[in-house]
Amino acid sequence: MTVTLADVAARAQVSPATVSRVLNGNYPVAASTRERVLRAVDELDYVLNGPASALAAATSDLVGILVHDIADPFFGIMASAIQAEIGGTGGRAGGERLAVVCNTGGLPERELTYLTLLQRQRAAAVVLTGGAVENAPHAAAVATKLRKLAEAGTRVVLCGRPPVVDTPAIALAFDNRGGARQLTEHLLGLGHRRLGYIAGPEERTTTRHRLEGHRAALAAQGIEDDPRRTVHGRYDRRSGYEATLELLRRDPSLTAVVAANDSVALGACAALRESGLRVPDDVSVAGFDDLPFSVDAVPSLTTVRLPLAEAGARAGRIAMGREEAPPGGMATVRGELMVRGSSGVPRR
């Protein structure tokens, strides 16, 4: 029914071994033989049986990319860059690798499930993107899993995610703390003193680091850190909207809102607008990430640009063994402050 290696071999009048070698191209085969085999492959429309091949060779050409939320461009952009770097390259057999992205939906258990599934498939590499969950048992479980994967020969790379101790995983971490600090310093420099902060979900490293950066900037200016000026939420627009209303309720005299990311910031802008406040005349707003739509917002968003595509590409190359891992197995990727229309001197 389905055509197998043996069929191709028969047609090309060679042994299955030879066909395999032609396909994998890692063993000397005479040019004439090769051609004959290739022709047979073509004529029979042969497609390699991946599982069989993976079983025999004890490796597969599958590469997994884990993201928290595939509908969020933050992850989309990284995933796209990673995949571009991986998908194009020649793989073991037949040329291509299967770079696939897995959506955890931010659920810790799904993260583990996908990791197991990829382990089961004997994936060649796994790239984990986005902040890690800080829940201790889960973090430990992930660390164990990563260790197992590495032991089984799967290359593990973390992109935009802090290193995991005691693990051979290569990490490319974003400098969330530094970026956040710079951002808040910018606002403080403009003269703001009453700033609200809309944080992401607790238990996420990204959330914590950005918040720490923000607070560090405040502390450096000797501004007391009123916990009522911080609200936690999700990394989406709606969350920003609601949190802003809450912040305004707590302190109507706020002059600036710093958001966990750009989507949140946009939600914040909407809430301010609907509350009759102008951005930045009445309240300044700042985001994080600098996603494509941020420059288009009205007013355009002051934010911290993260080189998502570059980091993704690099992670992809490392995962493919086409670029050396950074010294110490980890590198920090810095963001760049983008001052735009949504931040200004406080007028009230």
Add this chain to the structure above:
Amino acid sequence: MTVTLADVAARAQVSPATVSRVLNGNYPVAASTRERVLRAVDELDYVLNGPASALAAATSDLVGILVHDIADPFFGIMASAIQAEIGGTGGRAGGERLAVVCNTGGLPERELTYLTLLQRQRAAAVVLTGGAVENAPHAAAVATKLRKLAEAGTRVVLCGRPPVVDTPAIALAFDNRGGARQLTEHLLGLGHRRLGYIAGPEERTTTRHRLEGHRAALAAQGIEDDPRRTVHGRYDRRSGYEATLELLRRDPSLTAVVAANDSVALGACAALRESGLRVPDDVSVAGFDDLPFSVDAVPSLTTVRLPLAEAGARAGRIAMGREEAPPGGMATVRGELMVRGSSGVPRR
């Protein structure tokens, strides 16, 4: 080194066959035996070998989701919905299915490559999202590939993509034509007569259908279809920006711009703004898709809402055989006109 089924069997004092049956749960196994096996699995930290299992069973638990651009929320939202519907369900062995998304980057050849890769993996199902490419040879190649996949037992579902003739693929197509027509009718109803249209890439069914709907609305009003009023571009913000400038150059008296999708529409708004025109006072703007950010734009975008998540979920269920295919193997999914702030009565 790695623990295998046989190791588990030895530890549980049963035959490998029994272990396999416990894991797959489709054969009577005494409760006490099952428990013993499960304990051994746990103690040894056994992970099924996917390729071996797939080889022996001649099926895998991999499900592929093809998208054109993973960084575009349009696809992200659909992919997320599809994956949610697939990933959670119990698969053949060990419980879960590996739902993976593959990013074609809009390149026809990558589409084919991924299809081959999935065929090679003996994927259980494949869901193709987004418009098809109309280039004849490529379309034929895709049709052939889909047929082959189906023959090999892979379920094929098209989501937001027109049916492919002569193929067992189930299609859930968006009514792009009808939606576009309604949108333009809305604008015409407001009194607009000089409308520019920013289309997506040519050779994409989505592009053609939306354009046809637009033109049908114009024709119904007896408005001549000036080809200079249409500009083609990509489905992104920048493209909308540039195209709008071009349209304005061709006819500065334009009173409305209809865009291929929301991102393009936002780009159009930016261009208009920079040209000193107000939206909607001077020029109305309309988008398509109703992505999450569209309601947040200033002014909020008049557009056609496509039930991306619902369609994706349904496609996912069909792919899993958990929902019956629509009669005739295809269904049309309608959009809903969302009239918002970016469209108004022409004032000039």
Add this chain to the structure above:
DNA sequence: ACGGATATAGAAAGCGCTTGCTGCTCGGGA
């Protein structure tokens, strides 16, 4: 108490491919 269902476990034959090893052929140096 006996025969035949019924329930459960095992033996073994692959699934389609890779790869270490063996074997043949041919060319060239002595």
Add this chain to the structure above:
DNA sequence: TCCCGAGCAGCAAGCGCTTTCTATATCCGT
């Protein structure tokens, strides 16, 4: 002319799992 080594191709042994078929208990009705 002979021998040796390089270059190529084939043999066959698995890779780790599933599944058919067979074997052994176990249990029921009569």
